[in-house]
Amino acid sequence: MFSTTEEDHLSLSDIIMPYVYIRSLLVYDYHIDDLEQPFNEYLHRFCPQAFKRIVDNDCYRIGGCIVDCENGQERKVFSSESRSNESVAKYFGNDTLDEDIFPYGIIPTDLSPLIFMHQIHLQDGTLLAIGCHHYLSDGHGLSTLGQQFSRWLHEKKSLSFDHDRSKLQHLASLSSIKFNHSEMSLIEPIGYSLFNLSPLDTIVKRYTKNYLFDRLNIKNKNEIVSMNDVLMAWLTQIISRIRHVSRQSTIKIGMAMNGRTRLPGIDTNYFGNCSFYLCRPFSMSDLDDLTVDELAQRINVEKRKFMTTEYIQSALAFINQHYRSSVIHLGWQATGGNDLSFSNWTQFPLYKCDFGQGGAKHFKLSSIQSDGLILILPTMNNNEIELYITLQTEHAQVLLGKLV
Template identity: 20%
Template sequence: MSTTTGSKMVRIQTSRLVKPLYDDDVDGGSIPPPTTDSIPLNIFDKVTYNTHMAVLYAYRPPTPSNATIELALRKVLATYRVMAGQLAENQKGNPVILLNDHGVKFVEAVVHDSFDKFLPLEMSPLLLDFHPELNHAEEITLVQLTRFGCGSLVLGYSSHHHVADAFSASNFLVAWGRAARGLELGSVPSMDRSIFWPRVPPEFGFDHIGVEYRKTKTLSGRIVDRDRFAGSDIVNHKVHFTLDFIAKLKARASAGRPNGVAAFSTFVSLVAHLWRAITKARGLSPIETTSVRISVNGRTRLSLDPPVPSDFYGNLVLWAFPTARAKELVSRPTGYAAKIIQDAIVRVDDAYFKSFIDFASQEAAEGEDGDLVPTADMGKAALWPDLEVDSWLRFPFYELDFGGGGPFIFMPSYYPTEGMMFLLPSFLGDGSVDAVVPLFRQNSAVFKQICYSLD
């Protein structure tokens, strides 16, 4: 991700590293924690995306001062030390998080115009101006506060995915807001990444090559027809699904379900609907197969003894891959796609997570020869004919309140990857949902025509 967009509207005022503020720094006395410790990445950290993930928040005035927000950040970093550390390798070449209190890159910027001049906030390269430069960033966490002439504030927040998944990142952000409001942070996060021990003997109940891992000699994903899409640009659509539309969609998707079987969820129904609409818009061949990569949170699925702490901080996600032929997907009702999605998600259960732990642990112990690499890859320009969906519907991102109220905009930053969708709750707070859908321009017109059709 780069902030080189040619825009002169966002002007950087200061840039510095913000370090944790320990109680000892205030009261004097005890020695702060050592800065020579490190935490090894766990198998879930290492199999996820090797990149920073960036989001944007927008606040209407009045908003707290930058100094208040910075002080709160320093306080919360004393509890979430990993966010102020750095990614590195230990002497054995294994990836670790250095607890060296390197600090968070903290940038202050201004825009003399009113924020309303930027609305509606489009998914465009302009969004990158609200973030520090992420290419070759040495920091795990990067923050930019951009003040507008009208008093509005945009927070650009980025953190490395190897350190925290969306569940953990949202908890860190909520704690940051609580610190700014003078409240207790809540439960202390568990940073113990050594809890995922393989079974003895290991049990490989599922195939993980071609799912979480691929061999380095194989292609990273399927080949996109480069001639067909040569010179194509990607259009990011933001689609708003009202509560009424969602209710009708869920009813249609769940029609014909056996008595006593629960209706499909909002998430499953929306993904089924979008999968069908995008397949139609892309004009896939009837015999083409298409799949959706869906994150599955292991915190409620993985049963360990002792159990995974409820406040575990790190990555604990695997993926479901519902797959169908384009012909069946577009010709059969929404409930067909919804059932494929639901069944795929259900299969990523306790047994699957444990099988992955056994497989990944053995690979780490015996096969660190570079033969296998994660399939999670942010380097792809297009996922066509497949999709990925990142759902933030259940995470408390909107609860980041520094003392002036919650944000009126929360959204992912600019990710120009065709087929990588985001689902997030609308700021209206009424149960409606916003979907960010990046497609090639030549497919976008059809998608816009059919995205609200229930057929």
């Protein structure tokens, strides 16, 4: 038996996350002093859960919790190595990440830590490979943790995190299901697999808003359509055509949204997961017949209907009603098939972590190689984003020739 408080039980948002690490790489063009001692001290003071472990992987049904490690021993959260024969320039390219940068794979094990930092000393710079168990927190939580840690190094000040995971359960108990939550399903999507066995390629491209809007003839008369709306409309249209989806078919696009500040009592310092999903369908006939501008406006209008306090509280009530008896799946086919998944990290500027001579010069995110997964990442240029588009190799090759 484990002695836990209600705050240590995985929340209703934690348990719908994939059982993976969120892993990122920060590239610095200067040497950073060894961070082992301050990183351990910071986590002990502000995020002690990092040294614990999660029990009961089948937490959809019976409730997982965060507990102390066996015999009072803590998981090792920091490691380092020297690659003095390598230059930082090697890591400025747009290629995908090599696995040898990370001390742990994409899937956590029973012995791996909930948070880790791996510091690599280069000839003329430093790499920081950072990871967080997705049951512990989300992209917002990891980004905030990194930025607060770097600030604490200089100022010895840090915001205190809110670790009370019971808050979401409390909100769910006060809520009822008021919407049809198509973003979640009690039935596993046909043919679903976290890892696709087909050969995949990842395309990396950068765009500024002005360039993309100009090339795609986005009028945006009301100035409400975002670059995210345009990217989802354009890529869904062009990829669906490359996949030769029939006009009678429906394509679903799924995305995550941050519930912080939209829920009462949950602010930006909440450290557990507070991510929820949206799923919007498009008919292939509309994707064929409408312009990217028209599709982007539709996406903007549709998402605003659901990015509300009422909708998120209804989603919590849905999860609370079903998770004890059923596995809760995504409501779209997350890999393969006709559907697409979008993950936008532009509001999580982990690259701003400053360890003495400025923020990171490059930021990369390691993700599951999944057909139809599109990452939208921030860059050092506030007006520019970086796309990582993963598709079956044959589709990726066609797409590369069609991108503006």
